[in-house]
Amino acid sequence: MAAAPKDPRPCSIADALALVGEKYSLLVLREVCLGNGRFDQLVRNTGAPRDVLATRLRRLVDAGILAKHLYSERPQRFEYRPTRAGLELEPVLLTLKDWGDRHLRPDGDLPMVLDHGCGDTFVPVVTCRACGGEARHEELTPRPQTPGWTVSGPTAA
Amino acid sequence: MAAAPKDPRPCSIADALALVGEKYSLLVLREVCLGNGRFDQLVRNTGAPRDVLATRLRRLVDAGILAKHLYSERPQRFEYRPTRAGLELEPVLLTLKDWGDRHLRPDGDLPMVLDHGCGDTFVPVVTCRACGGEARHEELTPRPQTPGWTVSGPTAA
DNA sequence: GTCGTGAGTTGGAAATTCAAACCCTCCCGT
DNA sequence: ACGGGAGGGTTTGAATTTCCAACTCACGAC
Numbered sequence: 001m002a003a004a005p006k007d008p009r010p011c012s013i014a015d016a017l018a019l020v021g022e023k024y025s026l027l028v029l030r031e032v033c034l035g036n037g038r039f040d041q042l043v044r045n046t047g048a049p050r051d052v053l054a055t056r057l058r059r060l061v062d063a064g065i066l067a068k069h070l071y072s073e074r075p076q077r078f079e080y081r082p083t084r085a086g087l088e089l090e091p092v093l094l095t096l097k098d099w100g101d102r103h104l105r106p107d108g109d110l111p112m113v114l115d116h117g118c119g120d121t122f123v124p125v126v127t128c129r130a131c132g133g134e135a136r137h138e139e140l141t142p143r144p145q146t147p148g149w150t151v152s153g154p155t156a157a
Numbered sequence: 158m159a160a161a162p163k164d165p166r167p168c169s170i171a172d173a174l175a176l177v178g179e180k181y182s183l184l185v186l187r188e189v190c191l192g193n194g195r196f197d198q199l200v201r202n203t204g205a206p207r208d209v210l211a212t213r214l215r216r217l218v219d220a221g222i223l224a225k226h227l228y229s230e231r232p233q234r235f236e237y238r239p240t241r242a243g244l245e246l247e248p249v250l251l252t253l254k255d256w257g258d259r260h261l262r263p264d265g266d267l268p269m270v271l272d273h274g275c276g277d278t279f280v281p282v283v284t285c286r287a288c289g290g291e292a293r294h295e296e297l298t299p300r301p302q303t304p305g306w307t308v309s310g311p312t313a314a
Numbered sequence: 315g316t317c318g319t320g321a322g323t324t325g326g327a328a329a330t331t332c333a334a335a336c337c338c339t340c341c342c343g344t
Numbered sequence: 345a346c347g348g349g350a351g352g353g354t355t356t357g358a359a360t361t362t363c364c365a366a367c368t369c370a371c372g373a374c
Contacts, residue, residue, distance in 0.1 A: 008204030010268040012257025013187055013250055019261075023178065023331085030170055034299055035309035039352050045306075047165030049332050054353060075340040077351065085260050087294050091283040092256065093170055094292060095248040100169025103242050104176075111167040111303050117296030120287030126248040127284050130277030135251060137244050139274030142191055146268050149202075152192035180362085196321050206363050211322060232371040234320060 010146050019063045020089065024048040025056050029086060030093055032066060037079040065089065094124045167303050176220045177246065181205040182213050186243060187250055189223060194236040222246065251281045 008014065020026055027046040031037070036045055042057075043050055057080060060066040065086040068078045082089075094114075101110050116122035126135045133139075142151050165171065177183055184203040188194070193202055199214075200207055214237060217223040222243040225235045239246075251271075258267050273279035283292045290296075299308050 008184075009188075009202045011184075011187070011254075012261060012268060013254045014184055014257075015261045016253045016257035017183060021178070021180065021183070026174060026178070027165075027168075027171055030168070031166075033294070036307075037309075040350085041309075045166045049334095050353070051333095051355085052331065072351095075351075077340095088260070089256055090294055091252040091281070091292065092249060094283055095252055096173045097168075097170045099246055099249065100171075100173035103245070104169060104172045109302075111169060111301065111306075113300045113302060115298040115300060116285045116287060116290075116292075118285060118288035118290060120285070122292065122297055123286040124248070124283045124292060125286050126251055126281045128273045128275060128277070129280040129282050130273060131275035133273075133275060135248065135273075135279065135281060137190070137247055140279055141272040143270045143272060144268065145266075145270060149268075150193075152194075152198075197319085200321095207322070208324085208364090209362065229320095232320075 009144075009149050019059070020065065020092075022056065022059075024052060025060060026089075026093065026096070028053070028056055028060065028080075029065070029082065029089055032080050032082050032086065033090060033093065037069070037081050038077075042080070060086075091124070091126075094122075095126065098124050166301075166306050176216070177222065177249075179213065179216075181209060182217065183246075183250065183253070185210070185213055185217065185237075186222065186239065186246055189237050189239050189243065190247060190250065194226070194238050195234075199237070217243075248281070248283075251279075252283065255281050 020029065024046050028042055028048070031042055031045045036042065039050075039053070039057075042048065042053055046053070048056070057066065061068060061080075063085075064083055066080045067083050069081045071077055071079045097112075114122040127133060128135060144151065177186065181203050184205070185199055188199055188202045193199065196207075196210070196214075199205065199210055203210070205213070214223065218225060218237075220242075221240055223237045224240050226238045228234055228236045254269075271279040284290060285292060301308065
């Protein structure tokens with residue numbers, strides 16, 4: 001019989017969400033990736049209260065997702081920019097945006113469109129690094145590496 | 158001069174997060190996608206308080222992301238399963254997991270590994286539907302479709 | 315009958331969020 | 345020198361949420 005764990009499942013998704021899953025954090029990252037990294041821009045564009053925004057920014061900087069960038073000495077003025085690690089969260093934003101575009105906008109009236117360098121409109125597809133095929137739920141088999149944690153069989157609706 | 162908007166930027170990311178961005182929602186979806194859709198499993202595996210979990214489940218069902226599935230009449234027992242829309246959030250989970258695996262586990266000690274149908278370990282790559290190329294930040298040009306909202310130029314760190 | 319299981323609901327204390335106001339440093343025009 | 349204004353926050357107190365433990369209700373098993 002499997003152990004009856006008291007703590008939640010160990011999981012990189014949970015760990016990632018502990019850093020960027022709080023309210024506004026991903027919206028901050030969105031703006032910062034768009035190049036709108038100043039405090040007042042972030043307040044306006046995300047709608048976050050100023051104090052909450054200050055807290056989130058500290059956390060994201062501490063986590064190495066954003067960095068403060070001086071754009072003016074005298075008066076000292078900073079701008080937040082994504083670090084390498086922050087930019088690597090862009091796939092999360094892209095897939096989330098795509099889901100929202102497809103499921104929350106039946107009219108097809110998108111607030112933002114991305115153009116890809118190839119000349120076409122960008123639509124994300126998640127593929128397998130090894131074979132290049134699109135990720136389909138039925139072709140993914142989860143293998144928990146921690147004893148006591150299981151998955152339960154057919155996962156379709 | 159651009160308008161000075163009072164409301165936050167209209168955005169599918171924000172709209173999607175309004176549905177699935179609350180604490181535990183994506184962990185619930187993770188478990189449900191793994192096939193662990195029963196209330197007590199969700200409590201144990203996500204760590205969510207029972208009342209919060211009940212609230213989240215109602216919201217996700219209302220949003221059409223999960224559906225209740227009767228697995229036993231007398232006594233009536235339900236299980237939550239992802240709908241089509243819920244399964245289409247899997248790319249978000251996959252990219253988030255990958256980020257967590259790479260940035261939050263320097264030891265390379267992953268709590269879960271996914272096997273792909275192709276026989277290899279699954280690692281997600283986000284590609285452009287049109288050209289098949291991997292999405293790179295510098296090759297994506299955002300074009301806001303709503304007047305008054307801008308993006309500010311170079312977005313690299 | 316009493317115990318155990320599954321799926322929640324209830325009640326109150328603790329932690330977060332929110333909005334508005336405030337502060338500080340500098341730059342500018344007069 | 346003085347009065348704005350902009351940028352980047354901090355403070356304060358009220359409104360929400362979260363958390364946790366305990367409780368409920370419906371059954372089935374012993």
